[in-house]
Amino acid sequence: MPAVEDVDVDKIWRAxxxxxxxxxxxxxxxxxxxWSCSxxxxxxxxxxxxxxxxxxxxYNSSNGQAHSNNSMSRRFEKCSITYTTNETGVSIVSTTDCTDGWRYFDPEPYxxxxxxxxxxxxxxxxxELAEVSQTLLMLGQGIGAFVFTSLSDRYGRKRIHIMCHVIIFCVALATAFVPNFTLFAVMRMLTGAFQQGTGxxxxxxxIEMVPRETRGTVEVCSLLFWTTGIAxxxxxxxxxxxxxxxxxxICLACLSAWxxxxxxxIDESLRWLIANGRIKEAKAIILxxxxxxxKNFDHVVSVSGFREYELNYETKLEVKKDERAVPLTDTMTSNKENGNTKIDMSVKQYTVIDLVKSKRIFISSLIMWFAWTTNxxxxxxxxxxxSSLAGNRFLNFFLGSIVExxxxxxxxxxxxxxGRKPASIIFHTICGTALIIATILTTTAGGNSAMVICSTVFxxxxxxxxxxxxxxxxxYTHELYPTNMRNVGVGLSSTAARVGGMVAPFSRNLAEIAAWSPGLVFGIxxxxxxxxxxxxxxxxxYELPQTLEECEQWYKENRFHLPCCRKHDVDKTEVDQQMT
Structure with missing residues (x-):
């Protein structure tokens, strides 16, 4: 009888x-x-x-002007007050910190x-506290990636997604009413955690709602929605x-009220339901x-192997009707012994330890973790x-959004x-080259407006x-791990990305010290x-892998391969399935 991997969810979606x-x-x-995530x-x-x-x-709020009397003058700067005194022809200069707070302008009264x-x-x-608030948001994302991905593997994608989404709305709304920075920072960290759980x-x-040939299209559509949210x-x-x-x-929070x-x-992931033996729920979604x-239900469940899967599961329930049913995920065998049907169903669950034990998968994971951090x-x-680039800050941010x-x-x-690998190599090469050129132009501009604008363009x-x-x-990362390790793999990659995210806010301060340094670091x-x-x-x-063994063999056979020089033809059988 068919194993659970013979229940081809892609065939269900094609049918x-x-x-x-x-x-x-x-x-x-x-x-x-x-949009709520972006x-x-x-x-x-x-x-x-x-x-x-x-x-x-x-007494006087003039921008950066010096104020003086007969023997002393004062100059108000960003973070200090400079005093210059003249006594017997000798100028004595001293500075003190701001004593009466700060005045803000940009460039009108602020x-x-x-x-x-x-x-x-x-x-x-x-x-630095201003950047800490964004760093805490990224830290919250790392926590959320680690916690909620595991929970969604156990309790389902839909439950965890909606729970996190509702909490984002509540936390974001509450953030608008915090009385001090400490509470604001805490709210930002909570926002990051539940944003990551949602996303x-x-x-x-x-990804699990479409067959493999349309996963790329769905990811691109997701990017378009993300871009629109930022824009x-x-x-x-x-x-x-x-x-x-x-x-x-308040306005941004209310956009998550729905x-x-x-x-x-929305419905639960059909692939997750089948992988975890939730037969009735999966059947209800297919119906x-x-x-x-x-579409004809009998045809859909027949071509995909779901019909045999359901019958085998029901047989198991009859054989063990007084025992707790064990959910079927990876293997199922049946044979005849003494005229009775013996069915063995086992759940193949993976943990972080399994990921580390596999040398090939662990090395590939390290590469992906660094890629996520860099991105x-x-x-x-x-x-x-x-906002520190040449030109209007609103226009710069908008242009940075729509280039997506x-x-x-x-x-x-x-x-x-x-393919995924060549695309990743091409994009990273373009980005590194453009940012290094932008850094060179910024360093050598010397006040030349044309070079400054070119730097912004690059x-x-x-x-x-x-x-x-x-x-x-x-x-790419979603496709590298088996079903019951997928969320763990993606969660760890996303957690690694939060390292970069926690450092990124300080690039604003670094750019104030040396405008060329962030671009150089990013480019390298x-x-x-x-x-x-x-x-x-x-x-x-490739079909999404179901087991760790599949992944190891797959990694061994496909490393160093660049499929960009050969045409990707879909065989006649797959074309017929898609047309069906």
Missing amino acids: LGKWGSYQRRQLIVEMVAI LHMLSIVFLGYKPDHECKNA SEDRSFISEWDLVCERK LTLSLLL IVTPIAYIFRNLSWRYLQ SLIEWWL RACKTNK SITYYGIMLIS YPAAAAELYLITRY TLIGKFAITGSFSTIFL MCAIVAVTMFWMPETHR
Whole structure:
């Protein structure tokens, strides 16, 4: 009798019609939740905008001007007050810290609660605290990636996704009413944790709802929704530019309010239900999909092996009706002994220890962890320093967002035509080269406006490439691990990315000290990733692996292969299945 791996979920989706009404509705509803993940990731660019500032003078608020009397003059600077006294023809210069707080301007009169930085005076010796809030968000993401991915493997993608999504709404709304920076930082960390729980479980729901030949298209569509979510932050922030940051936070939080009704809109992952022996629930979803897509249920379950799987499971329940049913995931055998049917069903669960034990998978995982770290620090670093680039900060952030649209088109072409590994190598090479060129132009500009603008253009090219690479490795990583290790593998990769994410906010401070340094660091890291990717196997047009043994053999046979020089033909059998 067929094993669970003989229940081909891809054949179910093909028989239902790869882009049937049921799948389209589910995908759209799920992808809208991507906005809730993207909105809060980079909103700190506006919530925590750093306006120009100087020490406050209780008597005169002129920008950086010197104030003097007959024997002493004072000059108010960003973080200090310089005193110059003249006694008997000798000038004595001394400095003190700001004693009356700070005055903010940009370049018009600036209210002191338009960003949380100016409200809580997170400047000068307290400036690192502003970046700590974003670092804590990334730390929360690392915690969320580790905790919620494991929970979704155990309790299902849908439950964990919706729970995290609802909590994001509540936490984001509460953030707008915090009275001090300490509570604000705590809320940011909670936002990061539940944002990651929402996003990673959502990505699994999306990838597991389509057959392998359309996974790339779904990932690109996810990127388009992510890009749209980031892009709409700019007009919203512009509308609230003269109001307290709290109003912007409330608006962004309310965009997640629909999570309260999401439970009734989406279904559990069919692949997860089958892998965990949830036969009745899986059958109910297939029936619902058949009704929506106007397909014959018997045909769908017959061509996929689900019918035999269901019958074998029911036989087991009859044989062991007084015992607790063991969910079937990886192996099932049957034979006849003394006229009775003996069915052995076992669950193959994997842990982090299994990942480390496999040398090939562990080395490949190390490469992917470094790639995730590089992509995270580069992607968020470029976006966070966008306000310091030449030109209007709103325009720079918006341009940095919309370059992700052509990145999505380029990704779709590359991963479909050449595969995941070549696409990743190409994107990292472009990004590293562009950022190094931008660094050279910044260093040698010497006030030349044309070179400064060219530097900004190359930085945007780097943003275009890192977006494509980030989306590519997000899809790539899901395809590298067996079903019951997939969330663990993706979770560990995402946790590694948080290392880069926690460092990225400090690129703003580093850019103030040496404008060329962030781009150089990002460029070198991307070059290293491009080289190490040659050690990875290609996953394009391969079925998602079910067992660790499959993965090990697959890794052994496909390392160092670049499929970009051969045409990917789909065999006649697969074409017939897709047409069916």
